[in-house]
Amino acid sequence: MNYGVRVVTLRDVAREAGVSLPTVSHVLNCRDTRYSPATCVRVRETARRMGYHRNEVARAMVRGRTGIIGVLGFVSSKIYGGEQLANLAGTLKQAGWRMHLALRDAGDIQAEEDYINDLVSQQVEGLMISADPLRSPAHYHALRRASDIPIVLMGSPYERPEVWIDSPSAMRAATQHLLDLGHRRIVYAVGEDISRKYPLHRVSGFLRAMQDAGAPLQQDWLPGEICDFREHVQAFTRKVLRATPRPTALMYTNDEMALVGLHTILSMGLRVPRDVSIMGFDDLPLSQLTWPELTTVRQPFPEMHRLTLQFLLDRIEKGKRARTASRILKAELIVRQSTGPAPGERK
Amino acid sequence: MNYGVRVVTLRDVAREAGVSLPTVSHVLNCRDTRYSPATCVRVRETARRMGYHRNEVARAMVRGRTGIIGVLGFVSSKIYGGEQLANLAGTLKQAGWRMHLALRDAGDIQAEEDYINDLVSQQVEGLMISADPLRSPAHYHALRRASDIPIVLMGSPYERPEVWIDSPSAMRAATQHLLDLGHRRIVYAVGEDISRKYPLHRVSGFLRAMQDAGAPLQQDWLPGEICDFREHVQAFTRKVLRATPRPTALMYTNDEMALVGLHTILSMGLRVPRDVSIMGFDDLPLSQLTWPELTTVRQPFPEMHRLTLQFLLDRIEKGKRARTASRILKAELIVRQSTGPAPGERK
DNA sequence: CTGTTAGCGCCTTCAA
DNA sequence: TTGAAGGCGCTAACAG
Numbered sequence A, B: 001m002n003y004g005v006r007v008v009t010l011r012d013v014a015r016e017a018g019v020s021l022p023t024v025s026h027v028l029n030c031r032d033t034r035y036s037p038a039t040c041v042r043v044r045e046t047a048r049r050m051g052y053h054r055n056e057v058a059r060a061m062v063r064g065r066t067g068i069i070g071v072l073g074f075v076s077s078k079i080y081g082g083e084q085l086a087n088l089a090g091t092l093k094q095a096g097w098r099m100h101l102a103l104r105d106a107g108d109i110q111a112e113e114d115y116i117n118d119l120v121s122q123q124v125e126g127l128m129i130s131a132d133p134l135r136s137p138a139h140y141h142a143l144r145r146a147s148d149i150p151i152v153l154m155g156s157p158y159e160r161p162e163v164w165i166d167s168p169s170a171m172r173a174a175t176q177h178l179l180d181l182g183h184r185r186i187v188y189a190v191g192e193d194i195s196r197k198y199p200l201h202r203v204s205g206f207l208r209a210m211q212d213a214g215a216p217l218q219q220d221w222l223p224g225e226i227c228d229f230r231e232h233v234q235a236f237t238r239k240v241l242r243a244t245p246r247p248t249a250l251m252y253t254n255d256e257m258a259l260v261g262l263h264t265i266l267s268m269g270l271r272v273p274r275d276v277s278i279m280g281f282d283d284l285p286l287s288q289l290t291w292p293e294l295t296t297v298r299q300p301f302p303e304m305h306r307l308t309l310q311f312l313l314d315r316i317e318k319g320k321r322a323r324t325a326s327r328i329l330k331a332e333l334i335v336r337q338s339t340g341p342a343p344g345e346r347k
Numbered sequence C: 001c002t003g004t005t006a007g008c009g010c011c012t013t014c015a016a
Numbered sequence D: 001t002t003g004a005a006g007g008c009g010c011t012a013a014c015a016g
Helices: A008-018 A020-026 A036-052 A058-061 A082-094 A109-121 A139-147 A167-180 A197-212 A231-243 A255-267 A301-321 B008-015 B023-026 B037-050 B054-063 B082-094 B108-119 B135-146 B165-180 B195-213 B228-242 B255-267 B301-323
Strands: A068-074 A096-103 A124-132 A149-153 A163-165 A184-190 A251-253 A277-279 A295-296 A327-329 A332-334 B068-074 B098-105 B128-131 B151-154 B164-165 B186-189 B249-252 B275-280 B296-298 B327-329 B332-335
Touching: A008 A020, A008 A332, A008 B249, A008 B332, A020 A036, A068 A082, A082 A167, A082 A301, A082 B098, A096 B082, A096 B128, A096 B301, A109 A124, A124 A301, A124 B275, A139 A149, A163 A167, A163 A301, A163 B228, A167 A184, A167 A251, A167 A277, A167 A332, A184 A197, A184 A231, A184 B296, A231 A251, A231 A255, A231 A301, A231 A327, A251 A255, A251 B332, A255 A277, A255 B249, A277 A295, A277 A332, A277 B275, B008 B023, B008 B037, B008 B151, B023 B037, B068 B082, B068 B108, B082 B301, B098 B108, B108 B128, B135 B151, B135 B327, B164 B165, B165 B186, B165 B195, B165 B249, B165 B296, B186 B195, B186 B228, B249 B255, B255 B275, B301 B327
Parallel strands: A068 A096, A068 A124, A124 A149, A163 A327, A184 A251, A251 A277, B068 B098, B068 B128, B128 B151, B164 B327, B186 B249, B249 B275
Antiparallel strands: A295 A332, B296 B332
């Protein structure tokens, strides 16, 4: 049992310090206002000397609370890069909570189920789930209804409250940036099912700007379902740039796709932004390390996470009475070197 | 208490199924050979219908085991990218364990201590720690000695058993690759304290190759302590490339640094590899997405993690009797486009 | 100021 | 084939 590891318990400390067990418990939990300073010091000192670590498992058991939030993310996700994870954990820690993390691949239904069950078994008090775009919103609705513990979804369009960014404006501004540079033949590599709400938002912003400017639109310039797999982005980029007349600017749904796009374009011997301008969406740390550096739209991930977490904690602590107002955040256009005047616009 | 969340317990299931509590426990833990099939089916069905999730906290308490391994990594780490994490978790899962993750920044002593204490309090049965290069090996030795639970370190040079790669050979081969391309003025941006074992290993491989080839060496071409912060790498790269005669090749300690280096070089208006060749070390997924793609040395991270984990699990399960043989893995040179003939070598 | 008591949910003997 | 009893380490309510 326990593979032979012996740990110091409260009882050991109590015996050693010559006091009762609850006394030690109280003192170590800083409920020591009622104890004599001498006792407090002796207890603390003894505990330290004996290498006592409180047993959070037993503590959770008796309190009926673990103080743990479960986070289910994706293996490869801009949202769950190390910095974001550490931020999340840090925010939680400040609020007196701990984080349990599980990562699965998008589309791996079995893993999603396993991990959620596991987190629930571990008695997490709330669940933050990055919604799998390949699953129906109904699935998560059912999950929420069936579960006794509060769940907030990230990246799912049909949730209330929702924390998201003003994509239509952002995409409109981004598109306008290209139009201002003289671009007319602009391809938007959507790469997601535009029947979903957020992709739709972005596309609508793009279309709005293009129409207002009277710029031409071709249906095949708006492909859905590219997904962000490397080969697909590569193939799509190649195909699009072989058209005549060639588009002068490409907008990608996210920075990851734009990175692949940039690589593809440069490997075709074209120059960025001289021959083709490109833009991403997200503003990953990496996007400043490409050459040319990537023009993009910054998503305020830390703020989005903070707000989502706040919603979850509210719901845990206040139950159904928690406020559920949505928050729509601004996204900022970050102009770097991957966009420039359209060919022919330079004199 | 429990913020009002009610969960189904074994007792509830027992009552509902009309059997005793231990019966349910036995059946659900697959110790059901002794029970009638009818009972088993009824119990399982009832549990499923009632949405029973076993309480791992209570289970851990009574068994004196949590089945959890604590992993302490770095916020930004090639090792703890999402894929690696998921791999680790997957390997653990297969072996019947779960993972708890904590991430801290290198040099943040307080956080390291907090997280280790926290993981211990959570009753993890073993600890995998990415050793902080800024801390002394003695520190971790003391930690291991003081702790009752098994600890394995990753990236710490003075541990037994160690899982590492044959850096001298790898660096020698990498250097030879450049020498074969006609390079003589090669700068190795060590970026770490070469009094440490592994950096020393790499430097020794580099020096060996250079000396064997009779290539010139200047002391200031081997700076320690650059660290991999962007500004430092940038400044160093600029400084080195302003020298006369200019070096024709730069080797970076890792791919992250090489990425910054590449960005810096290109932004100086130099061409890679026409004017300067560069190499990294690690082979991150990203290194195939730069342009030109990065020549580098591949570290077999998944295998390294697997072996390290194996050591830890062995030690947990077999105690001191666990085998402690070290494993030195091969690292492979991956030639891509960022290295080419030295200027002047082309005719 | 300090100690006693009860029990959290579960698993594991042991007895029926 | 099933049920009863005990206890893991800790906290909370209450008694001294």
